[in-house]
Amino acid sequence: NAGVTQTPKFRILKIGQSMTLQCTQDMNHNYMYWYRQDPGMGLKLIYYSVGAGITDKGEVPNGYNVSRSTTEDFPLRLELAAPSQTSVYFCASSHGTDLYGYTFGSGTRLTVV
Amino acid sequence: TQLLEQSPQFLSIQEGENLTVYCNSSSVFSSLQWYRQEPGEGPVLLVTVVTGGEVKKLKRLTFQFGDARKDSSLHITAAQPGDTGLYLCAGGGGADGLTFGKGTHLIIQP
Numbered sequence: 001n002a003g004v005t006q007t008p009k010f011r012i013l014k015i016g017q018s019m020t021l022q023c024t025q026d027m028n029h030n031y032m033y034w035y036r037q038d039p040g041m042g043l044k045l046i047y048y049s050v051g052a053g054i055t056d057k058g059e060v061p062n063g064y065n066v067s068r069s070t071t072e073d074f075p076l077r078l079e080l081a082a083p084s085q086t087s088v089y090f091c092a093s094s095h096g097t098d099l100y101g102y103t104f105g106s107g108t109r110l111t112v113v
Numbered sequence: 114t115q116l117l118e119q120s121p122q123f124l125s126i127q128e129g130e131n132l133t134v135y136c137n138s139s140s141v142f143s144s145l146q147w148y149r150q151e152p153g154e155g156p157v158l159l160v161t162v163v164t165g166g167e168v169k170k171l172k173r174l175t176f177q178f179g180d181a182r183k184d185s186s187l188h189i190t191a192a193q194p195g196d197t198g199l200y201l202c203a204g205g206g207g208a209d210g211l212t213f214g215k216g217t218h219l220i221i222q223p
Binding site for chain 1: 201
């Protein structure tokens with residue numbers, strides 16, 4: 001099983017550029033999440049989805065957008081990249097209750113210059 | 114807002130030593146999970162504890178959930194270099210899923 005697949009692994013953007021971080025899971029999980037991880041700051045929730053067609057904001061949603069058209073895919077869109085968005089981004093999925101835990105992708109390291 | 118404080122933030126010990134790391138909160142959680150993250154990878158679930166006072170063992174790792182379900186500890190016996198990583202605790206029961214602590218960076222020196 002592939003689990004949660006994120007692409008790309010690394011990306012350098014110029015200020016003001018846009019990009020989409022891709023996330024796909026093959027476990028038929030209803031819940032999916034996007035986090036950013038910065039040194040010493042832990043994992044911050046950007047957006048999450050409890051099922052296809054449903055998304056909601058997390059702790060740090062500004063500058064990002066998401067969509068959930070299928071159960072498998074949960075892309076994260078950066079419209080106007082800013083240096084503050086330099087971070088490592090993780091996508092995760094779960095069955096829907098905390099008891100099962102999250103399955104994380106291997107991350108996308110994004111640098112905005 | 115539920116917060117989880119992990120301590121110590123950094124820990125470097127010699128192979129073969131024992132260690133304990135802590136995860137504390139003023140909030141009650143419905144469950145508590147521990148993850149390990151290696152450089153360049155996402156966190157990987159180690160264990161979930163759900164009952165106050167619960168103790169779970171995973172080979173040389175022992176996890177305990179506090180009686181009041183506000184804290185947890187991870188004890189490693191005879192640490193090995195392969196135990197090196199970032200250990201994250203996460204509390205369940207929030208409206209938007211798990212609340213993560215900032216982690217303990219553990220280095221086991223050969």
